[in-house]
Amino acid sequence: xxxxxxxxxxxxxxxxxxxxxxxxxxxxxxxxxxxxxxxxxxxxxxxxxxxxxxxxxxxxxxxxxxxxxxxxxxxxxxxxxxxxxxxxxxxxxxxxxxxxxxxxxxxxxxxxxxxxxxxxxxxxxxxxxxxxxxxxxxxxxxxxxxxxxxxxxxxxxxxxxxxxxxxxxxxxxxxxxxxxxxxxxxxxxxxxxxxxxxxxxxxxxxxxxxxxxxxxxxxxxxxxxxxxxxxxxxxxxxxxxxxxxxxxxxxxxxxxxxxxxxxxxxxxxxxxxxxxxxxxxxxxxxxxxxxxxxxxxxxxxxxxxxxxxxxxxxxxxxxxxxxxxxxxxxxxxxxxxxxxxxxx
Amino acid sequence: xxxxxxxxxxxxxxxxxxxxxxxxxxxxxxxxxxxxxxxxxxxxxxxxxxxxxxxxxxxxxxxxxxxxxxxxxxxxxxxxxxxxxxxxxxxxxxxxxxxxxxxxxxxxxxxxxxxxxxxxxxxxxxxxxxxxxxxxxxxxxxxxxxxxxxxxxxxxxxxxxxxxxxxxxxxxxxxxxxxxxxxxxxxxxxxxxxxxxxxxxxxxxxxxxxxxxxxxxxxxxxxxxxxxxxxxxxxxxxxxxxxxxxxxxxxxxxxxxxxxxxxxxxxxxxxxxxxxxxxxxxxxxxxxxxxxxxxxxxxxxxxxxxxxxxxxxxxxxxxxxxxxxxxxxxxxxxxxxxxxxxxx
DNA sequence: TAAAATCAAGAATACGTATACAATGAATTT
DNA sequence: AAATTCATTGTATACGTATTCTTGATTTTA
Numbered sequence: 001x002x003x004x005x006x007x008x009x010x011x012x013x014x015x016x017x018x019x020x021x022x023x024x025x026x027x028x029x030x031x032x033x034x035x036x037x038x039x040x041x042x043x044x045x046x047x048x049x050x051x052x053x054x055x056x057x058x059x060x061x062x063x064x065x066x067x068x069x070x071x072x073x074x075x076x077x078x079x080x081x082x083x084x085x086x087x088x089x090x091x092x093x094x095x096x097x098x099x100x101x102x103x104x105x106x107x108x109x110x111x112x113x114x115x116x117x118x119x120x121x122x123x124x125x126x127x128x129x130x131x132x133x134x135x136x137x138x139x140x141x142x143x144x145x146x147x148x149x150x151x152x153x154x155x156x157x158x159x160x161x162x163x164x165x166x167x168x169x170x171x172x173x174x175x176x177x178x179x180x181x182x183x184x185x186x187x188x189x190x191x192x193x194x195x196x197x198x199x200x201x202x203x204x205x206x207x208x209x210x211x212x213x214x215x216x217x218x219x220x221x222x223x224x225x226x227x228x229x230x231x232x233x234x235x236x237x238x239x240x241x242x243x244x245x246x247x248x249x250x251x252x253x254x255x256x257x258x259x260x261x262x263x264x265x266x267x268x269x270x271x272x273x274x275x276x277x278x279x280x281x282x283x284x285x286x287x288x289x290x291x292x293x294x295x296x297x298x299x300x301x302x303x304x305x306x307x308x309x310x311x312x313x314x315x316x317x318x319x320x321x322x323x324x325x326x327x328x329x330x331x332x333x334x335x336x337x338x339x340x341x342x343x344x
Numbered sequence: 345x346x347x348x349x350x351x352x353x354x355x356x357x358x359x360x361x362x363x364x365x366x367x368x369x370x371x372x373x374x375x376x377x378x379x380x381x382x383x384x385x386x387x388x389x390x391x392x393x394x395x396x397x398x399x400x401x402x403x404x405x406x407x408x409x410x411x412x413x414x415x416x417x418x419x420x421x422x423x424x425x426x427x428x429x430x431x432x433x434x435x436x437x438x439x440x441x442x443x444x445x446x447x448x449x450x451x452x453x454x455x456x457x458x459x460x461x462x463x464x465x466x467x468x469x470x471x472x473x474x475x476x477x478x479x480x481x482x483x484x485x486x487x488x489x490x491x492x493x494x495x496x497x498x499x500x501x502x503x504x505x506x507x508x509x510x511x512x513x514x515x516x517x518x519x520x521x522x523x524x525x526x527x528x529x530x531x532x533x534x535x536x537x538x539x540x541x542x543x544x545x546x547x548x549x550x551x552x553x554x555x556x557x558x559x560x561x562x563x564x565x566x567x568x569x570x571x572x573x574x575x576x577x578x579x580x581x582x583x584x585x586x587x588x589x590x591x592x593x594x595x596x597x598x599x600x601x602x603x604x605x606x607x608x609x610x611x612x613x614x615x616x617x618x619x620x621x622x623x624x625x626x627x628x629x630x631x632x633x634x635x636x637x638x639x640x641x642x643x644x645x646x647x648x649x650x651x652x653x654x655x656x657x658x659x660x661x662x663x664x665x666x667x668x669x670x671x672x673x674x675x676x677x678x679x680x681x682x683x684x685x686x687x688x
Numbered sequence: 689t690a691a692a693a694t695c696a697a698g699a700a701t702a703c704g705t706a707t708a709c710a711a712t713g714a715a716t717t718t
Numbered sequence: 719a720a721a722t723t724c725a726t727t728g729t730a731t732a733c734g735t736a737t738t739c740t741t742g743a744t745t746t747t748a
Binding site for chain 1: 392393394395397398403405412413414415417418419421422425426434435436437439441462569570571574596599600603625626627629630631632
Binding site: 003004005015019022023050052053054055 | 703704705706707
């Protein structure tokens with residue numbers, strides 16, 4: 001491996017000029033530039049990133065604290081990674097689901113991010129509440145820029161990019177109400193998930209304001225999975241109150257519920273309307289069911305988050321400290337007025 | 345930020361002792377050990393990773409060259425990450441799907457991995473053939489250890505961990521043959537995918553040896569997606585030869601085909617048998633169809649690959665330079681003898 | 689008991705880079 | 719033509735660490 005001294009010697013200049021050329025080619029004369037450039041090519045020289053980091057204190061490396069789960073997370077990662085690459089930054093995922101990570105978070109060591117100054121900043125994608133609050137607290141007195149993704153925090157001044165799940169919940173309720181529905185069900189995702197809670201809160205608030213509060217027996221437990229929702233729905237079917245409209249925390253839950261309902265002889269949308277979340281076209285087209293749902297701006301979440309972190313890192317003004325992204329409602333055939341109205 | 349000198353001063357020892365303590369506590373007297381330990385705690389000192397890397401030439405950081413796609417890839421990542429963490433290594437994903445990555449691969453710069461000595465080694469998860477061969481070539485004269493995952497290469501001496509897709513293809517054919525089937529269809533995944541090709545090759549070879557070669561009109565194009573397979577199958581239905589057994593490159597393809605077949609009045613397994621790949625329990629339970637399939641040892645792929653890389657990095661003997669992992673056949677109700685035999 | 693061997697810890701140095709400072713020469717102004 | 723400014727390059731140094739070499743102290747052996 002060659003270094004800047006070797007390049008300098010071969011090019012007949014000082015090592016300072018080589019460094020200057022690397023930092024900003026305009027800092028040197030065209031003559032030196034070409035000489036250095038040629039020497040670099042000849043020696044196949046590469047900048048030593050560790051030395052650069054040691055000297056400047058900037059690693060051009062950020063951490064993404066995120067669980068390594070399905071496609072939702074990898075979509076975000078992909079968007080983040082691409083956005084960061086535009087300004088020469090790299091990204092390491094610190095899996096918040098690994099066996100060690102939990103212990104690390106609780107021992108207040110803020111994961112291994114603190115390994116020296118290796119990481120310039122962080123994006124945090126919280127999962128559940130317990131450890132996450134700890135992690136956020138640790139991030140706050142970490143001393144480096146960070147951005148929190150997809151988690152609505154009341155604390156002001158914290159840079160965050162969120163998806164407006166609350167508004168989506170209200171929107172779902174509004175849709176149902178405008179069709180004339182009066183008897184609702186809500187199917188939870190994992191209750192730990194802030195997104196799930198926000199969707200519920202919006203749904204509940206809108207209904208409450210319409211004078212139709214959502215009692216506990218109208219809330220079904222779930223875990224975002226079709227299979228579980230299906231089994232659970234079957235097991236409590238007889239105890240279910242009358243309903244004509246169902247809002248589920250995500251598409252698989254909605255379809256799991258649909259399956260159980262069909263086995264009981266109900267049809268959607270004839271007997272009840274259904275709205276899911278997080279448009280899964282593959283799934284619903286395979287089942288051949290036109291499920292109304294919401295589309296989340298997942299890629300934009302990653303892009304905006306990464307851009308915000310980049311701005312913070314370069315001490316550029318961050319337009320708004322908190323960005324809220326809206327969801328898109330996908331209207332499909334699973335919506336209809338309640339049966340009572342239809343027959344009238 | 346404090347450094348070893350600060351710690352040394354506070355502890356009343358030399359900075360060399362601090363470094364020694366950090367490297368191996370047995371290198372110093374218990375007395376200095378406690379003094380240093382206390383000073384470290386007081387100053388909240390952290391080792392500077394860049395300086396350590398600069399000095400030692402080891403970054404304890406490996407790269408994972410992989411597309412950031414769905415759950416298959418994030419499962420592998422999670423396994424890799426956890427395994428590496430056991431020996432203190434970290435992992436950065438270099439997305440081989442990003443806009444820059446393709447250009448980088450083709451310009452022979454081996455992605456940004458070469459950024460100085462920042463990366464000690466790499467795991468490579470190839471996707472399609474074109475750029476991948478280039479990347480592999482570059483890895484070979486990179487000078488650092490690397491392991492190739494899930495891509496069967498004939499070149500000997502290259503460390504790789506593969507899943508035996510070829511054998512799985514043969515196994516599927518054997519199953520069909522033992523039930524008495526004689527008319528087959530194969531549904532391709534993306535032809536670029538080595539896994540898809542291997543599954544086909546195994547299937548084809550087994551049938552050929554049984555005297556039942558698989559002609560081109562019995563191979564359907566596909567892209568691993570249910571929706572596309574469904575549409576394509578419908579579009580060529582009338583031109584399809586007689587068949588009683590179908591092997592699809594993955595579960596969604598199989599279910600997409602199933603949907604099209606059902607719309608034509610066929611039933612599985614009454615009229616034909618079906619085998620998928622990469623067990624997707626959620627999906628098949630939601631559809632309520634017992635699809636026979638194969639389960640891939642995805643986690644083990646990541647674990648073995650990471651372990652192999654760790655062994656290479658630490659110059660430990662690597663047991664076999666190439667590890668082949670078998671797949672597990674999941675027998676379910678989509679299998680039956682062909683209708684001709686049944687009626688006899 | 690003296691000499692040799694072992695050991696712990698301090699002093700000094702190098703890894704590759706970026707940059708403050710000094711020096712040189714050219715270009716501009718008076 | 720002399721004085722001043724400015725741009726460009728070279729020299730020297732520091733970032734934080736690991737490690738070699740050296741030194742001084744302790745233990746072992748003859």
